[in-house]
Amino acid sequence: MDAPSSAVPDFFDPLLDYLSSILPPTVYAILTTLISYTLSLAMSSFSLVKGIVSSPPSSWDAQTILPPLITFLAAYLALVSLYRTTSWMIRTGIWVVKWGFILSVLAASAGWMLGSAQANGGNDIGGLVTGGVLPAVGGMLLDMLNGQNTAGGPRPGSRSSRAKTQREKAPRPKAWETWDKHREWEYSENAQAEADGRSAEGNVLGDIMGAIGRTVVEGGWWETAKGVVGDLNRGLQGETREHDYGAQEKQPERKDKSKVKAKSQTSR
Numbered sequence: 001m002d003a004p005s006s007a008v009p010d011f012f013d014p015l016l017d018y019l020s021s022i023l024p025p026t027v028y029a030i031l032t033t034l035i036s037y038t039l040s041l042a043m044s045s046f047s048l049v050k051g052i053v054s055s056p057p058s059s060w061d062a063q064t065i066l067p068p069l070i071t072f073l074a075a076y077l078a079l080v081s082l083y084r085t086t087s088w089m090i091r092t093g094i095w096v097v098k099w100g101f102i103l104s105v106l107a108a109s110a111g112w113m114l115g116s117a118q119a120n121g122g123n124d125i126g127g128l129v130t131g132g133v134l135p136a137v138g139g140m141l142l143d144m145l146n147g148q149n150t151a152g153g154p155r156p157g158s159r160s161s162r163a164k165t166q167r168e169k170a171p172r173p174k175a176w177e178t179w180d181k182h183r184e185w186e187y188s189e190n191a192q193a194e195a196d197g198r199s200a201e202g203n204v205l206g207d208i209m210g211a212i213g214r215t216v217v218e219g220g221w222w223e224t225a226k227g228v229v230g231d232l233n234r235g236l237q238g239e240t241r242e243h244d245y246g247a248q249e250k251q252p253e254r255k256d257k258s259k260v261k262a263k264s265q266t267s268r
Helices: 010-022 025-054 062-119 125-147 156-168 179-218 221-267
Strands: none
Touching (some): 010 025
16 A cells, blocks of 8 residues: 655655665555555544634535545545554464464474483384373372372382382493493383383282272171171071971871872762
């Protein structure tokens, strides 16, 4: 959008020449556009107000009111468009810088995790899962479980075992050492990590099962369940005995009836 040259008075020429010598062309063009449309808005507003105030309402006509009004609206819309375009460019630049920084941080974090996974023996995404993120989260959870007992105090045994395990780990070979030493170190580290994971899982499961067993025994649930089962068995045995005794009482009655029937047949 080019600024009209007639909107800028001649006494601004020295200032514009100085600005053109020190500012980049793009910034200079934006500045001259802003100055020209601001002056157009001010002059059109002054002409409109002067024409309305200097003449009575009965003498107002289209030739007096419309030209300054159209100039005022054009200058106002141009300034609004310039403001919106500039603000959109600034917001877009800030958005690009912000998300570029976020993506750079994420890419650096992913590279660090992949490097850690490769150092621990993983060469793919599975290595990242098994040697990067999940072990870190699992390690924090195990530290929380092993570092505090039920009363909230520390467990010296678990800490001493972890410290002993850390002391037993062999130092990583230097970069200039042989390839065999590096492979040997990676193999021992992977084996140690698997053993530590299995022992930690076994300890956690053992603690959970022990807590469940203590809750059942100390709460009296086991004795209550045994008593209920014993009462049920005794009730079933009593019903069976009563049924057998009733069947034995009915058998003599049947024998007596058969004898009476036989005697009546012989008498006939």
